[in-house]
Amino acid sequence: MKFCAHCGSPVERLVPAGDNRLRHVCPACGCIHYQNPRLVVGTLPVWGDQVLLCRRAIEPRHGYWTLPAGFMENGESAADGALRETMEEACARVRLIAPYTLVSVPHIDQIHLLFRAELADLEFAPGTESLEVRLFAEQEIPWKELAFSSVSLTLQTFFEERRHGQFGVHHFSLDALPRS
């Protein structure tokens, strides 16, 4: 950020009075431009003993497999965003069960929120951002071709918990973990 979005003047980086962090502040109009992490919302769609993955048609991680997810938009709830992304990326309708994993990724200012979900039917297909969409049983998961650590973590946790038949909710921070 170089210019004030409100008045167009060049911004400065300083710690505002009463604050303890560097912010972009406009010396002309006084506007403080806070920057905060962005939320990525999506689902872990389940059908029997299989889960639905999408192969990415876009960067980053073109060609790698992921769960249907994307940036939450203004004006929607996290659940609505997760349903929308599942429809956009996999043309799939799901029923949300519960929030499942919340993965903080501080080095890129993101937080990924994935809901456990049940596929409503087998009417899925690649959306414009996917090359391919298919169901995988646990032993078929392409662990080395997963796009993001948050996806690996969510799938590992899911299959582990499924063995015990009980699902919790989990917060991870990726800075404390090796990258996949």
Added chain:
Amino acid sequence: MKFCAHCGSPVERLVPAGDNRLRHVCPACGCIHYQNPRLVVGTLPVWGDQVLLCRRAIEPRHGYWTLPAGFMENGESAADGALRETMEEACARVRLIAPYTLVSVPHIDQIHLLFRAELADLEFAPGTESLEVRLFAEQEIPWKELAFSSVSLTLQTFFEERRHGQFGVHHFSLDALPRS
């Protein structure tokens, strides 16, 4: 947003190619300025059968009671943000137990994430944004003087679940509920 934060030119509102939403786009440098919901993180600090609330020293809802929470910052995890806010608002150290409520507030582009937590000790005090910090048993909760619907919902859910001794994780969207 009226000006491009990257080059200072006036922005336009249009739907970029391949998108389906109005965005602020700079006709001079091509930059698309996405705007996304902000995440508020905090805790529900528990001490025996009591919970810790803070009375707000700032607007909005000056003088009303709330759980310690605030905007998640870039470069931190959701858990770190919740611990930081608990320290800033209540000067309290807690141990996080698990994510508990996730409350979408689409009409103000926010999502509130509260963790269940255990107070480490009784060394709490008002931070600069609080007038007063104290413990409340369930029958003492000032239900009509709570600052936000997300706080009311979280406390209601907590006391209800505590009767059964089992805690889940819950997603609410405030547009579907009456405001408190």
